[in-house]
Amino acid sequence: MRLLRFVARRLLLLVPVLLGVVVVTFLLVRVLPGDPIRTILGPNATEADAAAARARYGLDQPLWRQFVDYLRGLGTGDLGRSIQSGGSVTSELALRVGPTLELVVLALAVALVVATVLGIWSARRAHRIGDHSIRVLALAGNSLPDFWLGLVLILVGYSVLGWFPAPSGRVDPDTHLTPVTGADLLDAVLTGNGPAFGSALGYLALPVATLSIVIVAPLLRSVRASALEVLRSEAYTAAAAHGLPDRLLRRGYLVRAALSRLPALAALVFGFGIGSTVLVEYVFSWQGFGQWALRGLLFRDYPVVQASVLVIAAGYVLVFLVADVVHAMLDPRVRI
Amino acid sequence: MAAPGPGAGGGRRFATGLIVSGSVVLALAVLAAALAPLLSQWGPTEIDPAGTLAPPGGDHLLGTDVNGMDVWSRVLHAARVDLGIVVAAVALAVLFGSALGLVAGYLGGWLDDLLMRLLDIFQAFPMFIMALVVAALLGGGTINLVIVIALVNAPAYARLVRAEARSVRELPFVEASVTSGSGTLAVLWRHVLPNSLTPVRVIAPLNCGWAMLTLAGLSFLGLGVPVPTAEWGAMISLGASDVVAGRWWTSVPPGLFLLASVLGFSLLGEGLQERAATGGPASSGVGR
Numbered sequence: 001m002r003l004l005r006f007v008a009r010r011l012l013l014l015v016p017v018l019l020g021v022v023v024v025t026f027l028l029v030r031v032l033p034g035d036p037i038r039t040i041l042g043p044n045a046t047e048a049d050a051a052a053a054r055a056r057y058g059l060d061q062p063l064w065r066q067f068v069d070y071l072r073g074l075g076t077g078d079l080g081r082s083i084q085s086g087g088s089v090t091s092e093l094a095l096r097v098g099p100t101l102e103l104v105v106l107a108l109a110v111a112l113v114v115a116t117v118l119g120i121w122s123a124r125r126a127h128r129i130g131d132h133s134i135r136v137l138a139l140a141g142n143s144l145p146d147f148w149l150g151l152v153l154i155l156v157g158y159s160v161l162g163w164f165p166a167p168s169g170r171v172d173p174d175t176h177l178t179p180v181t182g183a184d185l186l187d188a189v190l191t192g193n194g195p196a197f198g199s200a201l202g203y204l205a206l207p208v209a210t211l212s213i214v215i216v217a218p219l220l221r222s223v224r225a226s227a228l229e230v231l232r233s234e235a236y237t238a239a240a241a242h243g244l245p246d247r248l249l250r251r252g253y254l255v256r257a258a259l260s261r262l263p264a265l266a267a268l269v270f271g272f273g274i275g276s277t278v279l280v281e282y283v284f285s286w287q288g289f290g291q292w293a294l295r296g297l298l299f300r301d302y303p304v305v306q307a308s309v310l311v312i313a314a315g316y317v318l319v320f321l322v323a324d325v326v327h328a329m330l331d332p333r334v335r336i
Numbered sequence: 337m338a339a340p341g342p343g344a345g346g347g348r349r350f351a352t353g354l355i356v357s358g359s360v361v362l363a364l365a366v367l368a369a370a371l372a373p374l375l376s377q378w379g380p381t382e383i384d385p386a387g388t389l390a391p392p393g394g395d396h397l398l399g400t401d402v403n404g405m406d407v408w409s410r411v412l413h414a415a416r417v418d419l420g421i422v423v424a425a426v427a428l429a430v431l432f433g434s435a436l437g438l439v440a441g442y443l444g445g446w447l448d449d450l451l452m453r454l455l456d457i458f459q460a461f462p463m464f465i466m467a468l469v470v471a472a473l474l475g476g477g478t479i480n481l482v483i484v485i486a487l488v489n490a491p492a493y494a495r496l497v498r499a500e501a502r503s504v505r506e507l508p509f510v511e512a513s514v515t516s517g518s519g520t521l522a523v524l525w526r527h528v529l530p531n532s533l534t535p536v537r538v539i540a541p542l543n544c545g546w547a548m549l550t551l552a553g554l555s556f557l558g559l560g561v562p563v564p565t566a567e568w569g570a571m572i573s574l575g576a577s578d579v580v581a582g583r584w585w586t587s588v589p590p591g592l593f594l595l596a597s598v599l600g601f602s603l604l605g606e607g608l609q610e611r612a613a614t615g616g617p618a619s620s621g622v623g624r
Contacts, residue, residue: 155579159581
């Protein structure tokens with residue numbers, strides 16, 4: 001019950017922040033130089049053509065009128081029409097979010113598992129050679145340019161070894177996968193399509209590896225630091241002195257306590273992952289949300305820019321909310 | 337805080353090792369930037385009419401790119417552009433962010449509230465996304481890149497310095513200075529500022545590494561320096577299409593140089609953080 005009240009209060013607090021994001025994006029995209037109409041019409045369009053196109057997208061209206069229309073649309077889930085494609089932004093968005101979420105969530109999951117295992121292993125050998133090498137390796141991973149790592153993995157995994165599919169698309173079209181959620185792996189499971197599942201897995205391997213390598217370092221550092229605190233605590237020393245078996249020590253004392261600080265950080269890293277996918281999707285021609293938003297941004301497609309910025313902001317703050325709830329569940333001392 | 341464990345001495349040595357190795361890598365990068373014209377016989381944008389996409393060896397140590405420009409020369413000259421932009425941007429971010437944080441933290445009140453709400457909106461985005469949006473709207477070019485990167489990094493400094501300034505404000509020597517009649521500006525400059533900058537010194541090097549990745553990422557997407565300029569991210573972008581054909585020399589070398597420089601900053605930053613935390617639990621600083 002208290003948890004529900006906490007969630008409700010936090011959701012209410014989000015409203016002013018998101019409203020701020022809506023206003024700022026709306027103004028910024030219109031005030032700064034660049035004209036979507038000129039971009040889609042090309043250099044040969046006459047002034048009359050441009051005026052007609054402008055009227056078609058309601059851009060001839062006064063600014064306050066456009067804003068009111070936009071807000072009214074938001075209320076009903078209508079995000080407007082894309083200036084480039086003429087399609088509904090809401091339905092384009094629905095197609096694009098699934099593949100990107102699949103990428104980021106899988107990468108985060110892999111990174112969390114690796115960080116937990118290596119972080120605890122590292123903490124138990126604190127300040128010895130194994131610990132130091134893992135920390136330097138994680139630092140190196142964190143210093144890798146994600147887009148370049150993707151290219152190197154393509155070079156090795158596709159061009160040289162030929163183990164992975166070419167970096168274009170997300171699933172072999174010959175497997176006739178029926179899209180349900182847009183996340184191909186999930187769709188393959190839902191429709192019971194075995195070949196598509198294998199193909200999607202092959203396409204996912206390199207981009208997921210790229211993302212998890214670059215995000216694992218901060219998670220690893222946090223697990224190691226928390227685990228060190230536990231290992232040096234009196235409770236743990238006493239339990240170990242009483243001769244509890246190693247397994248119990250690890251399961252009952254170390255792992256849960258070492259993970260309690262992870263959720264908030266994982267939320268931050270999730271945000272970093274979203275930023276990274278723009279580059280990683282570009283490298284692997286993933287055709288997900290990141291590429292869609294980038295193209296919208298480059299062409300000044302106002303509705304697309306507004307929608308993608310709002311989705312990212314909303315998603316990011318929601319993930320932080322989820323992280324706080326998970327933290328409260330992991331650590332009984334937290335009062336929310 | 338936990339008592340320093342038995343391995344604290346090892347931790348300290350490890351910190352020193354990190355700082356030294358980071359500094360050496362960075363010194364090499366600076367050297368490459370300074371001596372670029374001496375180390376390469378081709379100019380960074382000079383086109384060899386004899387061939388494009390020539391493999392390494394012969395006239396070109398690392399081959400040529402699709403435009404027939406020497407990769408080795410470009411990789412060296414790019415160090416000037418990348419290091420220059422990053423150092424300028426982070427310096428600007430520290431200056432701007434610290435000033436905001438200092439005033440907000442020391443004065444408090446509605447100004448502080450306003451600033452924090454603005455930062456909330458600003459930080460409702462992942463940093464790279466923010467950089468991407470601002471860079472796309474502002475347009476490319478060296479000056480704009482410095483502004484964009486400074487802008488997205490400044491909020492972190494504002495928060496850090498604000499928190500420090502709020503606690504320094506309550507210390508006896510500040511109170512003494514105020515009661516003895518010093519003006520607000522004098523107190524800020526002489527007492528609050530120097531004592532609020534400690535965390536900044538530790539974070540700035542890590543931040544430089546992150547800023548360099550942002551810069552390269554923006555350039556990779558075509559939002560960076562103008563086209564023929566040698567810059568690591570832009571070079572990787574140009575070489576990206578060669579990778580599928582198995583041509584490695586146009587994109588791997590600039591990436592390695594980029595990685596080495598970022599790693600230099602990271603090693604230095606991590607070492608400073610480890611030293612600051614001597615023996616105790618490492619502060620959970622978030623990379624990038």
